[in-house]
Amino acid sequence: MENHQQKSASRVMCSEASQFLDQEIIIKGWVQRIRHLGKIAFLQVRDRTGYIQCVLEGQWAKKSLSLESVISLKGKAVAAEKSPSGVELVVVSLEVINIAANPLPFEVNKENLNVNLDTMLDQRVLSLRNQKEQLTFKIQSTLAGAFRDFLVKHGFTQIFTPKIVAAGAEGGANVFAVNYFEQQAYLAQSPQFYKQMMVGAGYERVFEVGPVYRAEEHNTSRHLNEYISLDLEIGFVQSEEELMDLEEALLSFMFGKVKSAFELELNKYHIEVPEVEKIPRITVMEAQRILEETYGKSSPAGDLDPEGERLICQYFMEKQGSAFVFLTSYPRDVRPMYALPAACNPDETASFDLLFKGIEVTTGGLRIHDYAQLIASIQSRGMNPANFESYTEAFKYGMPPHGGLAIGLERLTSKLLNHPNIRYASTFPRDRHRITP
Amino acid sequence: MENHQQKSASRVMCSEASQFLDQEIIIKGWVQRIRHLGKIAFLQVRDRTGYIQCVLEGQWAKKSLSLESVISLKGKAVAAEKSPSGVELVVVSLEVINIAANPLPFEVNKENLNVNLDTMLDQRVLSLRNQKEQLTFKIQSTLAGAFRDFLVKHGFTQIFTPKIVAAGAEGGANVFAVNYFEQQAYLAQSPQFYKQMMVGAGYERVFEVGPVYRAEEHNTSRHLNEYISLDLEIGFVQSEEELMDLEEALLSFMFGKVKSAFELELNKYHIEVPEVEKIPRITVMEAQRILEETYGKSSPAGDLDPEGERLICQYFMEKQGSAFVFLTSYPRDVRPMYALPAACNPDETASFDLLFKGIEVTTGGLRIHDYAQLIASIQSRGMNPANFESYTEAFKYGMPPHGGLAIGLERLTSKLLNHPNIRYASTFPRDRHRITP
Numbered sequence: 001m002e003n004h005q006q007k008s009a010s011r012v013m014c015s016e017a018s019q020f021l022d023q024e025i026i027i028k029g030w031v032q033r034i035r036h037l038g039k040i041a042f043l044q045v046r047d048r049t050g051y052i053q054c055v056l057e058g059q060w061a062k063k064s065l066s067l068e069s070v071i072s073l074k075g076k077a078v079a080a081e082k083s084p085s086g087v088e089l090v091v092v093s094l095e096v097i098n099i100a101a102n103p104l105p106f107e108v109n110k111e112n113l114n115v116n117l118d119t120m121l122d123q124r125v126l127s128l129r130n131q132k133e134q135l136t137f138k139i140q141s142t143l144a145g146a147f148r149d150f151l152v153k154h155g156f157t158q159i160f161t162p163k164i165v166a167a168g169a170e171g172g173a174n175v176f177a178v179n180y181f182e183q184q185a186y187l188a189q190s191p192q193f194y195k196q197m198m199v200g201a202g203y204e205r206v207f208e209v210g211p212v213y214r215a216e217e218h219n220t221s222r223h224l225n226e227y228i229s230l231d232l233e234i235g236f237v238q239s240e241e242e243l244m245d246l247e248e249a250l251l252s253f254m255f256g257k258v259k260s261a262f263e264l265e266l267n268k269y270h271i272e273v274p275e276v277e278k279i280p281r282i283t284v285m286e287a288q289r290i291l292e293e294t295y296g297k298s299s300p301a302g303d304l305d306p307e308g309e310r311l312i313c314q315y316f317m318e319k320q321g322s323a324f325v326f327l328t329s330y331p332r333d334v335r336p337m338y339a340l341p342a343a344c345n346p347d348e349t350a351s352f353d354l355l356f357k358g359i360e361v362t363t364g365g366l367r368i369h370d371y372a373q374l375i376a377s378i379q380s381r382g383m384n385p386a387n388f389e390s391y392t393e394a395f396k397y398g399m400p401p402h403g404g405l406a407i408g409l410e411r412l413t414s415k416l417l418n419h420p421n422i423r424y425a426s427t428f429p430r431d432r433h434r435i436t437p
Numbered sequence: 438m439e440n441h442q443q444k445s446a447s448r449v450m451c452s453e454a455s456q457f458l459d460q461e462i463i464i465k466g467w468v469q470r471i472r473h474l475g476k477i478a479f480l481q482v483r484d485r486t487g488y489i490q491c492v493l494e495g496q497w498a499k500k501s502l503s504l505e506s507v508i509s510l511k512g513k514a515v516a517a518e519k520s521p522s523g524v525e526l527v528v529v530s531l532e533v534i535n536i537a538a539n540p541l542p543f544e545v546n547k548e549n550l551n552v553n554l555d556t557m558l559d560q561r562v563l564s565l566r567n568q569k570e571q572l573t574f575k576i577q578s579t580l581a582g583a584f585r586d587f588l589v590k591h592g593f594t595q596i597f598t599p600k601i602v603a604a605g606a607e608g609g610a611n612v613f614a615v616n617y618f619e620q621q622a623y624l625a626q627s628p629q630f631y632k633q634m635m636v637g638a639g640y641e642r643v644f645e646v647g648p649v650y651r652a653e654e655h656n657t658s659r660h661l662n663e664y665i666s667l668d669l670e671i672g673f674v675q676s677e678e679e680l681m682d683l684e685e686a687l688l689s690f691m692f693g694k695v696k697s698a699f700e701l702e703l704n705k706y707h708i709e710v711p712e713v714e715k716i717p718r719i720t721v722m723e724a725q726r727i728l729e730e731t732y733g734k735s736s737p738a739g740d741l742d743p744e745g746e747r748l749i750c751q752y753f754m755e756k757q758g759s760a761f762v763f764l765t766s767y768p769r770d771v772r773p774m775y776a777l778p779a780a781c782n783p784d785e786t787a788s789f790d791l792l793f794k795g796i797e798v799t800t801g802g803l804r805i806h807d808y809a810q811l812i813a814s815i816q817s818r819g820m821n822p823a824n825f826e827s828y829t830e831a832f833k834y835g836m837p838p839h840g841g842l843a844i845g846l847e848r849l850t851s852k853l854l855n856h857p858n859i860r861y862a863s864t865f866p867r868d869r870h871r872i873t874p
Contacts, residue, residue: 011673028673030639030835048592048641048672068835098806100835125831128638137640141595145585155485158578160665160846162865163600163648164613164624166872176601178624179614180662181652185872187601187615194865197874201565202467203574204485210647211600215618225617228597235485236448236465369535390874394562398467398505398537409597428599428631435603435622437634437827 015049018087020077028072032109054089066102140413146257156205161194174215187213193391195233200399204235219432221421226430233404240350252276274323283329302331310358328352337377340366357415364405371395452486455524457514465509469546491526503539577850583694593642598631611652624650630828632670637836641672656869658858663867670841677787689713711760720766724749739768747795765789774814777803794852801842808832
């Protein structure tokens with residue numbers, strides 16, 4: 001009680017107001033909604049935890065306030081049965097901290113923002129105040145945190161590797177060039193080489209959460225040119241099955257955290273977080289056969305196209321109720337030079353993709369760890385091993401067998417939340433044409 | 438017991454071997470040291486958790502093994518009083534998984550690596566296998582994790598903002614240019630604008646852990662051109678004192694985590710983690726006066742130079758036993774356009790730096806939140822507000838008072854571990870000349 005009274009001298013968050021019934025508290029936040037009814041006005045104030053209904057009487061009832069202005073209120077918290085939080089604030093005094101321009105470019109306080117994507121992104125600070133939109137990055141933060149918590153618990157070390165690199169990891173295409181003093185440098189397409197090197201440096205189990213860059217020309221609803229990759233790499237792994245087992249447990253943990261942290265919000269917006277249990281695993285060849293037989297859909301050699309990814313997910317949702325499917329045994333031709341050939345078939349790789357609601361969210365697999373095999377693999381692609389020397393050098397002195405995977409954070413977030421476009425899950429997306437705000 | 442026997446069929450980590458006394462276990466790792474004594478050989482095998490002494494007898498005693506090769510051993514864990522872990526492995530069988538080239542470029546298994554910095558960085562995968570060097574990035578991972586844990590507990594949301602930007606946050610100097618399709622873009626010098634915008638977007642308390650880029654020409658022991666910035670920004674903050682209070686509590690938490698997680702290693706290498714309690718706070722003017730009076734040292738206008746930073750830290754270590762000191766009240770001239778003028782003196786800013794063992798590890802302060810004031814501040818620097826429109830636009834619609842700070846992760850790590858050069862605390866450092874490995 002004493003503690004509460006002390007706290008009530010400073011700011012109380014909207015979500016905690018019900019703990020201060022019949023006490024005078026201070027609320028700070030944004031004007032979400034205001035309704036003047038003559039001698040009385042009803043005001044909704046929103047802070048990062050939610051909002052509270054306030055009653056303005058007397059002089060305050062006439063106060064003109066533009067929506068989204070920042071205000072501070074002093075008032076008495078009283079029980080209010082009709083209010084979802086069970087409390088409302090009878091205002092004693094009101095201070096405007098920062099007045100918002102009027103009118104707003106669009107209405108922020110609707111349940112669903114009714115603006116087009118470009119407007120939403122141009123006015124990101126306003127559009128994210130909408131409670132439904134705001135949820136996206138709270139959930140994204142939870143996903144990233146759960147990724148770390150799970151891995152640290154399993155003996156992983158978080159690493160930070162450079163994004164300015166001397167050569168592209170995948171061979172040179174689709175990289176952004178950087179003018180680095182007298183040298184030509186590039187933005188890293190992935191931390192692939194570096195996470196492998198850190199496994200070999202004795203850390204064995206490493207993860208990184210950081211930006212990656214793809215200078216791809218297409219401008220689609222599923223691509224960003226800069227995105228956050230949740231990367232992990234693990235030494236002394238025996239088969240790609242272990243990696244898929246790990247990803248199942250990892251995603252189950254991450255989704256579980258989201259579910260428990262945002263139960264109310266997920267219910268309110270009818271977002272169903274899938275249970276991640278045993279995810280179906282089929283070879284890419286088997287997937288192609290299913291697509292051909294079920295949908296009369298042909299696929300490119302050794303791979304699925306976007307339409308194929310969508311249909312194979314539809315298939316597994318209908319047949320097994322699974323929002324996920326692992327595709328395995330990709331041919332060497334469609335995988336990078338570091339992919340380990342499969343033990344049973346040297347034309348295939350010990351690798352996999354994970355599809356989620358119609359889109360690839362993970363690529364993973366075992367890597368070559370033998371120096372001579374790695375050099376031969378680079379040469380077999382018509383590339384010069386000398387260009388990869390600072391990477392291959394690490395394989396001379398005892399590189400353990402290893403493998404790993406990467407999850408695209410924005411794709412995972414946007415599919416989880418059923419966004420129609422990946423840009424909804426990027427704070428300030430970078431695409432073919434957009435580099436502002 | 439049943440559980441242990443099940444586990445013993447798979448790999449056991451070196452640090453856990455003592456839990457399997459008199460059982461047969463499998464150990465995998467790197468050959469750290471080997472000594473042949475005729476009919477017997479002693480082998481140290483290292484994994485990510487430490488190392489174990491192994492006894493090779495019979496055929497295995499004659500086995501030739503190059504140092505740093507990756508091996509798998511089956512053997513019986515037996516009590517060994519002389520061993521630090523209390524256990525050694527009597528080997529039953531040994532398999533070489535990946536043979537290391539011989540000789541190594543330098544000796545990895547010494548207590549202190551005796552190689553110059555360039556060699557160490559060129560051969561990063563080998564040099565980091567040295568146990569003392571390896572500790573650096575385990576501690577760095579713990580620091581970054583503790584940063585997050587503390588902030589999440591205090592209501593912060595982790596954000597991910599773009600590193601490809603249309604304009605430099607600080608006005609244009611020292612940025613790396615990126616060729617972004619048809620546009621000219623730059624690498625972000627900090628997430629400053631974006632973290633402020635995310636505060637204004639209603640998240641109020643945000644943090645980011647990500648790379649920042651400074652195209653500075655100098656090549657010193659304290660600068661990197663790409664480094665990891667631990668950024669936070671907080672809305673509805675009243676004074677810079679609150680931010681300094683927050684940083685004290687934050688650093689105390691982070692250092693506490695390091696202390697408890699690495700007690701043995703810190704003792705072994707004589708690394709003392711400072712207690713962070715109340716850190717001295719003095720104005721930069723007062724610091725200049727102390728430097729002048731105590732050391733006859735003059736300073737540049739409104740700031741300290743690197744020698745001044747070193748000496749003022751020496752002063753506070755000698756006088757108060759503090760490894761840290763806050764410098765406050767920087768003049769507007771030496772702070773960026775977004776810095777909030779001090780309430781009591783409009784020529785000063787409500788800002789601060791934190792010095793740690795002779796070097797600046799944090800810059801922080803309150804920011805301007807009023808639109809008109811921000812535009813005037815930009816103009817007063819001779820800059821064109823139109824160039825900052827996608828940032829300033831956010832201030833039109835209710836930006837709360839706010840402030841924040843940023844900690845340089847490599848500087849913090851390297852000073853904590855008493856490294857002579859910041860490069861020791863970067864996995865793959867980027868400097869004036871180095872972009873490989």
